Amino acid sequence: MSQSFQAAVIRQQGGPFAIEIARVKEMRPDELRVRIVATGMCHTDMIARDQVFPVPHPIVLGHEGSGVVEAVGDKVTSVVPGDHVVLTFLNCDHCSACHEGHPAFCENFNLHNFSGQRVDGSHAIEGDAGEALHDRFFGQSSFAQTTIAHERNVIKVRKDAPLDLLGPLGCGIQTGAGTVFNALKVAPGSSFVAFGGGAVGLSGVMAAAAIGATTIIAVDIVPSRLKLAKDIGATHVINSKEEDALARIHEITDGGAHFAMDSTGIPALIAQAVLALRPRGTAAVVGASKPGSKVEIDLIDLMQNCKRLIGVVEGDSVPHVLIPALVDLHMAGRFPFDKLVRFYPLDRINDAAEDSEKGVTLKPIIRMPE
Known part of the structure; x- marks a missing residue:
């Protein structure tokens, strides 16, 4: 039996987010499974929900996830189960921009982050009844308790940092x-x-x-x-x-x-x-x-x-360099991004979206149920 979990699914242009049961499908050798602790909500989630950027629906959004590695594929070497991680955008790692040290300018950025599927057309998750769900949003779709990510878009972070706070470092803060x-x-x-x-x-x-x-x-x-x-x-x-x-x-x-x-x-x-x-x-x-x-x-x-x-x-960032540095700056008291955030439980994700769009909350973070 595949692992089941709660996920916020968008099934129509403009929403709302619906909390549904989803299931993990087969993990690839270069991928890993992460238990999501919390996920930041970003303007890009809203324009994907509204199809200003034409991502396919139904889809699980979320692209500022943080969590704990649960399992790794045979080819994964940079993290192990139990590591604390921040999830970020996914790059192709073979175009000229990636080779020149600018993964955020990846020539295949849209394919890897907005297509709603792996490059080969497959998916990492499905609905509870086995129906297709679009995923792979920024290589993660982290408005969910569990996600499958690629080794390239998973950043190991120090364990003494507040893990539920760190997700927004993967996109908006970065x-x-x-x-x-x-x-x-x-x-x-x-x-x-x-x-x-x-x-x-x-x-x-x-x-x-x-x-x-x-x-x-x-x-x-x-x-x-x-x-x-x-x-x-x-x-x-x-x-x-x-x-x-x-x-x-x-x-x-x-x-x-x-x-x-x-x-x-x-x-x-x-x-x-x-x-x-x-x-x-x-x-x-x-x-x-x-x-x-x-x-x-x-x-x-x-x-x-x-x-x-x-x-x-994405700040022209190399996330494996910048994100740990931002964590260190925060822990040293020199980057107080915690002052921007407000936490919401997963079942209040639509309240978070409304508060964000009204300007009531600068950076909502969605906490996942344990």
């Missing part, structure tokens, strides 16, 4: 922090602006503080988010409903910021992020926009001031 560390390469003494005060934007704020940026500006329209930004490292906050954000940024930085990051995906704010830069500054786009969205950029400003606008996925 995206904001990794963009600061890896893609923008924010330098000590520099200035950094985060457009958007959600979990990704505030992760960028914490990372900029940890790396030694001395002017860190958070821009949002929600006062509670701006207050939190000040608590976790922002030196300045701007409510763009109440004042001209561009004028204020240029005033604070005496001519523009060295670095900016937009996590909103709103075209007008992406354009503002470029205008907020000083000459030779760099802005990163990390938020998901609707397919086909366009941005109007002042090209003379971009060219004459030698500015750069870059797109970044």
